[in-house]
Amino acid sequence: MSDLDPVIGIDLGTTNSVVATVRDGVPRVIPNRSGQLLTPSIVAVAKNGKKLVGPLAKRQAITNAENTVFAAKRLIGRRWGSKEVEDARTVLPYRLVAGPEGNDVRVDLAGRVVSISEISALVLAELKADAEAWFGRPVKRAVVTVPAYFNDGQRQATRDAGKIAGLEVLRIINEPTSAALAYGFGKQMEKKVVVFDLGGGTFDVSILDIGKSVYDVVAVGGDTYLGGEDFDRRIMDWLTFGFAKENAGIDLRQDKMALQRLKDSAEKAKCELSGAPSASIHLPFLVAGADGKGALHLDKQLAREQLEELTKDLVERCIAVAEKTLKDAGVRPSQVGEVLLVGGMTRMPRVQKAVKEFFGREPCRGVHPEEVVALGAAIQAHALVEPSAKGEDVLLLDVTPQNLGLLVVGGYFQTVIPKNTTVPTNQTHLFTTVQDAQTSVRIAVLQGASERAIDNELLGEFILDGIRPARRGEVSIEVSFEISADGIVGVSARDVDTGQQQSITVTATSGLTEEELRRILDEQLDDLLERKATAGEFEEKRDRAQAIVQEMEALVPAVQEALERTRFGKDAVHKADGVLARVRAAIDARDVAALEREHEALDRTLQLFRGLAAQARLPQGK
């Protein structure tokens, strides 16, 4: 059964995503249909209204910045009006709007308002399709990773994205844990491992105690708004300010296309500086000059030291988070048996140096920092589908990243499940009424680190009514909290005397409501049908083309014979070869339009071959 139904692990990243699987006991990355291991997490609507995902979307990002959505992970499960979203609105070239309830974030993509979960779903669906192309059969189940520091809302929204993409999400696991899993796979070890995961948009630190194939997470910490994109932005700011100074105050940020080009070259320069002491940034014809003086160019050199100076505080922030997490875990840097670097940003020499100085040991860079997370997810997916009887499988014990609790009188936050508690877990808490004859109570569920409720993330609220009227303090209400292995929160409340019960899965405030999700799922089905029609069209064209190609290949010996005996130019064979190559490329790229174009040429060549082959046969027949 399992042979027929492959499972995958997906690292849904801020800038790039990766899909992997375990085949014949070996975890491996699945290349996308363009042959690359990393698929850009980018979704766009092209000028002609076509939906583009991945490499194709990235390719046109510069010329179509307003309708190209990148870094959606930074917005997923976030609340409209939060600081993170406000920051994003000022720097992102695409348009953000509030959701219908006014509390989640949507994107206005070529006039259609889409939820962030849908954007991520498109990326997931692309990876799913890549995997299906690779396996040659449908893929339905996956493990998807999220930053360890993601709260319930962000996890929930990621899960929804999986659902929309038509995947059964077996488990949401934390990226650092996943990386550790890939690191420890197939090795026997007993040690404490720190995972330092600095990706495109998020930073995570996890401390694991690994032994007997059990990956026991002791503590996690992080910053969901610190990553490679912040480094890029520092370079962009440096470039724009420098440019404004040199060019009489021209603000590049006003020009979306220039901004996108700046972003691309900033990222490129940053990557280059990991290997070279300096990088040149050359952007000809960047903007039109003032009073029509012709185009202005940007030409700059950025030295590694300069970049390090520009981003010094970002690196310091990472180390501060690592320090705090170690303290939470009660682990001294000297007790750490290995430090794993994960995420593309850890290629930066300054980051590696800071890690080395803090832990007093050389960090482990043996693994591909961009691929390990997906590999770990694949390992976990495999273990969740085919647990071996002998019990040598890996087992993940993860923790909850933030305190979970309730709003209590006075605007305070009462923790019910403290952070770094092993999940799955549950906890009950008794509360009493605070007013005489109180018949209902509002229960607000929060997640965060502050003592003041308002500083924490509101996951949801619900009202328990039908409470027996009594003097204040006489009625007890029992609130049960549950956190699943995915880190997703469930809460229920019960009046101890009457047994009156209410429960919620906390989704309401961030992301999609149940109804909306259902509607999107239906729509997506339509969408899928539409795609199937074009897929069917492609299949038909491909089959036709392949039949011709096959016939031609069968004719080749006869044709060659004929050619040897006629004056027929070798030129014709070259041309035929060219047509064949183009057809094969079009089939590989699943490009219906190209197939259509080549079809006529293919037909003509076939006629020619048939004629030649007939000539070759004729004399023999006589």
Next chain:
Amino acid sequence: MSVDRYKGFVFSATDLSEDVDLEVERRKQILFADAHLARWTHWEVLDIPWNAACAAARAAYLDHVKVFHPDRYAGKRLGSYRARLERVFRRITEARDVLADEGKRAAYARATAPPEEFMRTEARKLEDERRAEERRARLARQNPLLSRAARVNELMQRGKAALAEHRFAQAANDLQLAQGMDPQNRELAALAAEARKKSSLAKATEHFRKGLEAEALGNAAGALAAFREALEADPTHTRSAAQAAKAAAQLGEVAVARSFADAALKAGPRSGIAHEALGLVLELEGDRKEAKKALERALELDPTLEDAKERLKKLRWGFLG
């Protein structure tokens, strides 16, 4: 797991015959644990003796997790056993949270001590208290502390004043004395460290200045001695080390020069003059290629080094002359 373990426990026939994908032995294990969760101590939950060490608790937890974590049975039909497994898993995790944490473990061990163990620790506690009381009385009788405290305070005030007036050597001396008499005082320890640091820096700077003077007068040996003194006062004084290397080189003492150049590089790996000194020494040692590299690095770090520039030029074109 021995059969005796379940002695006296009656398994429900319906539970054992439920239509799920679990072996009978595994079912028994789960049912037995689930039935005892509320009654067992943390030790019993993890199946370890009372007062076992943290490491033992952790190892036992890992073994139990492998039996009771619901993920172990992913894809199998578990029926009513799913809820049982989850309950047991939470209970063993709770036991681990206490027993694998040294502080909590010790407190729990005291609270759950068997009666004879309890008597023994109580008796020991009484004995300890009596001894502590005696000790306090004895100290009170002798009490040199009072006079000592006054002396510490006086030294500290004097040290602070000296520090404020930049008489660092004096300050370091006073504060060091005071710290010796009162090693627990954090403020004092910090002050003393500060004074020591400043004092050695001042000393190093002074010797360094002397060294430069001697060098200006053409007294290479004197300069070397002064730089050496500066380094003794502050081993991280990069400039002294670099100058010492140069002076030693001038005196023809290549090995000495080399050790100073290395010291300079160690103290200031990003200091231009340190690399310059190394270049000088390497050239003396006859390694022109490495010398050139070191000088290039020096100029990259500090383009104002005129000597290095000269020397590098000579090295580059040396084959001509």
